[in-house]
Every structure is written in structure tokens, then in C-alpha cells.
Amino acid sequence: MRLSRYFLPILKETPKEAEIVSHRLMLRAGMIRQQSAGIYAWLPLGHRVLNKIQRIVEEEQNRSGAVQLLMPTIQPADLWRESGRYDAYGKEMLRIEDRHEREMLFGPTNEEMITDIFRSYVRSYKDLPLNLYHIQWKFRDEVRPRFGVMRGREFLMKDAYSFDLDKERSTEAYHRMFVAYLRTFARMGLTAIPMKADTGPIGGDLSHEFIVLASTGESEVFLDKDILGLPIPGEDTDFDGDLSGIIEQWTTPYAATDEMHDEAAFGAVAEDKKVSARGIEVGHIFHFGTKYSEPMGAKVMTAEGKEVPVQMGSYGIGVSRLLGAIIEACHDDDGIIWPKEVAPFHVGLINMKAGSECDEVCESVYAELEKAGVEVLYDDRKTSAGQKFASMDLIGLPYQLVVGPRGLKTGEVEVKDRATGDREMLTPEAAVNKLI
Numbered sequence: 001m002r003l004s005r006y007f008l009p010i011l012k013e014t015p016k017e018a019e020i021v022s023h024r025l026m027l028r029a030g031m032i033r034q035q036s037a038g039i040y041a042w043l044p045l046g047h048r049v050l051n052k053i054q055r056i057v058e059e060e061q062n063r064s065g066a067v068q069l070l071m072p073t074i075q076p077a078d079l080w081r082e083s084g085r086y087d088a089y090g091k092e093m094l095r096i097e098d099r100h101e102r103e104m105l106f107g108p109t110n111e112e113m114i115t116d117i118f119r120s121y122v123r124s125y126k127d128l129p130l131n132l133y134h135i136q137w138k139f140r141d142e143v144r145p146r147f148g149v150m151r152g153r154e155f156l157m158k159d160a161y162s163f164d165l166d167k168e169r170s171t172e173a174y175h176r177m178f179v180a181y182l183r184t185f186a187r188m189g190l191t192a193i194p195m196k197a198d199t200g201p202i203g204g205d206l207s208h209e210f211i212v213l214a215s216t217g218e219s220e221v222f223l224d225k226d227i228l229g230l231p232i233p234g235e236d237t238d239f240d241g242d243l244s245g246i247i248e249q250w251t252t253p254y255a256a257t258d259e260m261h262d263e264a265a266f267g268a269v270a271e272d273k274k275v276s277a278r279g280i281e282v283g284h285i286f287h288f289g290t291k292y293s294e295p296m297g298a299k300v301m302t303a304e305g306k307e308v309p310v311q312m313g314s315y316g317i318g319v320s321r322l323l324g325a326i327i328e329a330c331h332d333d334d335g336i337i338w339p340k341e342v343a344p345f346h347v348g349l350i351n352m353k354a355g356s357e358c359d360e361v362c363e364s365v366y367a368e369l370e371k372a373g374v375e376v377l378y379d380d381r382k383t384s385a386g387q388k389f390a391s392m393d394l395i396g397l398p399y400q401l402v403v404g405p406r407g408l409k410t411g412e413v414e415v416k417d418r419a420t421g422d423r424e425m426l427t428p429e430a431a432v433n434k435l436i
């Protein structure tokens with residue numbers, strides 16, 4: 001992509017309303033623009049990252065056996081009356097009336113709607129297990145939206161819903177999602193710790209939050225340091241097999257959010273292993289049995305000919321929140337440092353002197369890299385080199401390839417690793433080969 005033809009409204013000043021670094025950097029790097037409280041436009045650079053995060057989430061949901069669909073954002077209030085949550089949900093619910101004065105709402109979550117879809121088609125235990133998910137915008141009228149996309153009012157969530165015949169199988173579904181979450185966040189360059197959590201308005205008897213440790217996190221957490229070094233389940237994990245060993249390994253060391261903290265149990269942790277910190281909740285999984293299937297009549301016929309309400313769970317990931325969480329975990333004083341898997345582009349190509357002999361070398365390495373499938377943002381603008389370096393450091397692409405008159409005197413260009421700061425002078429060919 002040539003920057004002269006892109007749309008990257010970088011801000012010179014730090015917006016005063018931004019209280020945390022990820023909010024500041026997303027605004028300055030031209031990734032989002034607030035359109036009203038807690039509601040954002042996703043500008044091209046932010047949208048590119050959002051799509052990459054979404055793709056990783058989809059890949060790991062699919063690997064675990066979940067099936068993707070897409071439910072609407074606008075829901076009929078009647079569904080929520082069936083579950084009894086319409087009034088209980090309170091002021092966070094954005095209630096809408098259509099032209100026929102029918103009561104609708106902008107969905108904050110989809111337990112009722114997915115249960116309605118399930119009960120319309122599934123009647124037999126032979127159709128189970130089933131896990132249906134979508135990635136869809138949600139609306140929660142937060143009383144105090146803040147920290148940019150971290151606590152928005154309109155936000156993108158992956159929400160999955162599992163349906164099983166009995167508690168034992170439903171727990172296996174919960175385990176599949178638990179393992180899928182361990183893989184998902186690790187692939188984004190994050191360390192997200194599963195912690196026993198409260199079930200809140202979603203309900204149920206079992207819940208874990210996945211927390212990224214960050215000083216600006218809203219959650220207060222307590223953990224045993226041993227959990228930080230556990231291995232992430234591999235691509236070859238058998239999701240149809242017994243995952244209890246992995247679950248055991250990840251739920252043995254103490255880890256709890258403040259709502260579930262047990263001071264006595266934490267006391268058993270060795271002093272040098274105790275960690276209390278703040279964290280960002282990037283995922284939350286729940287097992288809630290028949291809380292929705294009972295009142296909404298989502299039942300299946302068992303092999304013995306008995307009708308039973310299905311056992312359910314729901315599994316959320318804050319897809320848009322993850323951009324903020326990743327930046328909180330991956331930045332320095334000069335700006336963002338994107339993990340390679342979610343970076344909006346892989347290489348920032350900097351022409352230090354547009355209109356000079358640098359142009360020809362830039363055009364050729366740009367063509368070579370693009371041909372090899374490397375995503376390049378080519379800063380071909382006629383602005384100063386200093387501005388170009390500052391912008392590239394701010395938007396945090398993993399590599400910078402710098403073409404300048406001095407380097408070309410010895411037939412060399414410079415490759416900079418944004419994360420380590422390491423610089424290397426190479427011939428253009430060697431630079432291209434290093435970056436492919």
C-alpha cells in the first residue's frame with residue numbers, strides 16, 4: 001500500500017481525553033475516531049488489525065469444532081421476556097421501538113436468540129454436541145464508557161454457545177473452549193491467564209475469565225506465578241479427545257479475580273510465587289446448564305425416549321477490546337509494537353528522499369516484497385525523513401526498511417526490527433530475502 005494513496009490520519013498531539021496508553025496510541029496512530037461516547041469509527045489501519053484478530057479467533061473456534069453463523073444485532077424484546085432477562089438487564093439495554101411500535105433492542109449478548117434458533121431445528125440427542133458462534137457488534141449502554149475501545153458501548157464480540165445432552169458432556173464443551181482460548185490469545189502474542197470468575201448477568205455455576213496482565217487493567221487479580229510459564233496446547237490438540245489433563249494443569253495453580261479471591265487459599269501459595277496485579281478481561285466463558293433452555297423449551301429426545309432441556313454454556317471474546325489489550329501489553333515510548341500475527345502491515349518501507357535515486361530502489365523492493373506476499377506500507381510522501389521515522393515507530397509495524405541516499409552510496413539499505421531496535425545494513429536483495 002502506498003501511503004500517498006492510503007488514509008492514515010496520524011495525530012501530532014496526544015488527545016487530552018485519552019487516559020491510558022492504548023487509547024492515546026490508537027487515536028494518534030489514526031486507527032479509530034470517537035463518533036460519540038463509547039462508539040468508534042474504525043479507520044483503515046485499525047480496521048486491518050481488527051480483521052486479523054477476527055481471523056485468528058475464527059481459526060481457533062473452527063479448530064475446536066465450533067460452527068460459525070451470524071445473528072442480527074437487533075433483537076425482539078419478546079425473546080428476552082421468555083428468559084426473564086428483559087427487565088432484569090437494566091439500563092445497559094438499548095431499547096428500541098420500530099415503526100409498528102414493536103419493542104426491539106440492540107443485542108448486548110445472544111443467549112436468548114441462539115436458544116431460539118436451536119429450539120427451532122434440534123429435537124434429538126443425535127444432533128448433539130453442537131457449538132454455534134458468531135462475531136457480531138454488541139451494544140451495552142455503559143454508564144461510563146472509557147479507555148477507548150477497552151470499555152465501549154458498541155463493541156465487537158465473538159460469542160459461542162454450546163448445547164449438550166448432559167452436564168458431563170457440557171463440561172467437555174467448556175473444556176474445548178477453555179483450550180481454544182489458551183491458543184487464541186497466545187497466537188496474538190498475549191499471555192492471557194484463565195481465572196475463576198463470577199458469572200454475573202449471564203448466570204451459571206462455572207466461569208473463567210481470561211486476563212491479560214496490565215497495570216491499566218480494570219480487574220484486580222491474584223495468581224501463583226507458576227501459571228505464567230505453562231505450555232500452550234499445540235495445533236495438533238485433539239479436541240475430540242480427553243482435555244482434562246490440560247484443564248487440570250491450567251486450573252491447579254491459584255488464579256482468581258477479586259470477586260472470587262480466597263485469601264486463605266492464596267495463603268497456601270509460596271511467598272515468592274504470589275502475584276497480585278491488575279489485568280484486562282479479554283475473554284469470559286460460562287457454564288449455565290438449563291438457565292435458558294428450561295424457560296425457552298429447548299429440549300431434545302434422549303435415547304430412552306425422554307425429553308430433556310439441553311445443557312448450555314456461552315463463551316465470549318472481546319474482539320475489539322483486544323486491540324487495546326495488545327497495545328497495553330506491546331508498546332514503548334515511541335508507540336505501538338505489533339506482534340507479527342496481528343500487525344496491520346509487516347514492513348514499513350521508508351523513502352528518505354522522495355524524488356531522488358531512492359525512488360527506483362524503493363519501487364523495486366516494494367514490488368519484490370508485495371509479489372512475495374509481504375504486506376508493505378510504503379511511505380512515499382514528500383515529507384521529512386524525521387516525520388516518516390516517527391510515524392512508522394508510532395504505528396508499530398514489525399520491520400522498517402529504510403532507503404536513503406547515504407546507504408545507497410555503498411549500495412545498501414537499512415532494516416530495523418521495531419521490537420528490538422536492532423538495525424542492519426544490507427543490499428536490497430538481502431533485505432528482501434530477510435523480510436520474505
Ligand SMILES: Nc1ncnc2c1ncn2[C@@H]1O[C@H](COS(=O)(=O)NC(=O)[C@@H](N)CS)[C@@H](O)[C@H]1O
Pocket residue numbers: 108109110111140142149150151152153155157158159160202281282283284314315316317318319320321
Ligand atoms: N463494554 C465493553 N467494551 C468492550 N469489550 C467488552 C465490553 N463488555 C464486554 N466486553 C468483552 O466481551 C467479552 C464477553 O463479554 S461477557 O459479558 O463477559 N460475556 C458474554 O457476553 C457472553 N454472552 C459470552 S458468549 C468480555 O470478556 C470482554 O472482553
